[in-house]
Amino acid sequence: MLNIDKLNFSYGDMQVLWDLDLTVNEGEIVTVVGANGAGKSTTLKNVSRLVKWTSGSITFNGADLAKHEPHEVVEMGIVQVPEGRKIFPEMTVLENLRMGSFIKSARPDRDANIDRVFQLFPRLKEREKQLGGTMSGGEQQMLAIARGLMANPKLILLDEPSLGLAPLLVKFIFDIIQEINKQGVTVLLVEQNVYQSLRISHRAYVLETGRVVLTGKGEDLLNDDHVKKAFLGM
Ligand code: ATP
Numbered sequence: 001m002l003n004i005d006k007l008n009f010s011y012g013d014m015q016v017l018w019d020l021d022l023t024v025n026e027g028e029i030v031t032v033v034g035a036n037g038a039g040k041s042t043t044l045k046n047v048s049r050l051v052k053w054t055s056g057s058i059t060f061n062g063a064d065l066a067k068h069e070p071h072e073v074v075e076m077g078i079v080q081v082p083e084g085r086k087i088f089p090e091m092t093v094l095e096n097l098r099m100g101s102f103i104k105s106a107r108p109d110r111d112a113n114i115d116r117v118f119q120l121f122p123r124l125k126e127r128e129k130q131l132g133g134t135m136s137g138g139e140q141q142m143l144a145i146a147r148g149l150m151a152n153p154k155l156i157l158l159d160e161p162s163l164g165l166a167p168l169l170v171k172f173i174f175d176i177i178q179e180i181n182k183q184g185v186t187v188l189l190v191e192q193n194v195y196q197s198l199r200i201s202h203r204a205y206v207l208e209t210g211r212v213v214l215t216g217k218g219e220d221l222l223n224d225d226h227v228k229k230a231f232l233g234m
Contacts, residue, residue, distance in 0.1 A: 001026040001186055002047065002078075002155060007056035009039075009046055009210075016042050017210045020056070024155065029177065029187040031197040031218065033231060034207035040190040043207070044157045047188070048080040049073050060155070075103050077154030081161065085140040087147065089133025093124050096132050096143055100150030109152060117146035120176060138169040145176065155186045162193045174200050194231035198222045206230075 002024040009017040016039045024030045032040045045051045047058055049070045058065040060076055068076070088096050097117065101110045118125040121142045127135060132143055141161055148156055158177065162170045174196050181187050191197035198204055201218030206227065214226060221227050 001061060002188065003057075003059045004043070004047070005057045005059075007043075007046060007053050007058065009042060009051065009053045011042075015210065017046070017053070020207075020210070020212060022205055022212065024186060024188050026154075026186055027181075027184075028202040029181050029189060029200055029218075031189045031191055031201040031204040032207055033191055033194045033197060033204060033227075035230075036192075037209075038207040039210040040207055041159055042210075044080055044159055044188070044190055047073075047078060047157060050080075071103075074151060075105060077152070078157065079148045079151045079153035079155075080157040080159065081144050081148040082159055085137075085144045087132040087140050087143050089131065091132055092129050093132060093135075093143060094128045096147050097124075097150050100147035101152075103151055106150060106152045110150070113150050113152065117149050120149075120179065121146055138165050138172075141165065141169075141173065142176075145173075145180075149180065149185070153185055155188060156180065158187065158189045160190060160192060162191065162196065170196060194227065195222070198227075 004020055004022040007017050007020040032043060034040050046053050049065060049068060060078060065073060088099060097114055101107055101113060123139060124142055124146055132140065145161065161173050165173065170193065177187060178200050189197055198218040198221050204218050204221050205212050206214040
């Protein structure tokens with residue numbers, strides 16, 4: 001579905017991604033783990049076309065993403081849920097959700113999708129008239145994911161969805177990611193919560209200073225000595 005091939009990317013003089021290869025097959029949950037600054041968010045931003053790579057390629061169902069602008073990438077079915085939530089703080093929950101279905105192809109499904117995300121996140125239904133900015137961190141994260149789903153993604157890109165959340169909410173968010181995937185959405189996840197993310201992933205990549213140093217099945221990486229030492233404190 002998504003093919004990243006020998007991708008190189010720099011911010012000015014500083015090269016951040018080095019010959020990065022990564023694939024996501026339809027139906028999978030694929031996770032990229034790595035320390036702060038390894039280039040995880042930058043990888044997602046390249047897929048969304050928010051930044052432009054210097055060499056290599058990214059294709060989505062065979063289409064060359066180099067030829068597309070960010071809004072076209074959304075129309076093609078790739079939706080990024082950014083780190084730090086970035087919901088619209090002055091809008092209500094319902095208004096935030098409606099904003100998520102701005103693309104033409106998602107508008108006819110707006111009401112059905114609102115029902116669907118309220119089933120996933122009953123808390124959002126309870127708070128549909130509340131201003132986004134007055135909700136807790138966990139609720140804002142739920143809203144950000146729900147808003148992303150409003151665009152009918154085929155592939156959802158999740159950037160650190162568990163960051164800063166209390167343990168119970170972390171578990172809830174990872175359960176929801178699995179549920180979304182079961183409903184047919186392919187997931188590319190970037191996480192610092194290595195244990196939880198590998199636990200739910202079909203496959204994963206370990207990134208160090210912009211290079212893939214390890215890749216494999218989620219469960220195999222959980223048992224990998226390097227991963228245990230570097231990320232799981234074992
Ligand atoms: P984090 O979890 O801290 O976001 P990350 O693995 O997602 O880590 P990136 O955000 O992709 O890492 O950052 C990779 C490198 O690029 C870091 O050294 C970072 O300082 C640098 N960087 C990120 N954004 C910019 C920017 N807009 N301009 C310049 N350098 C940047």
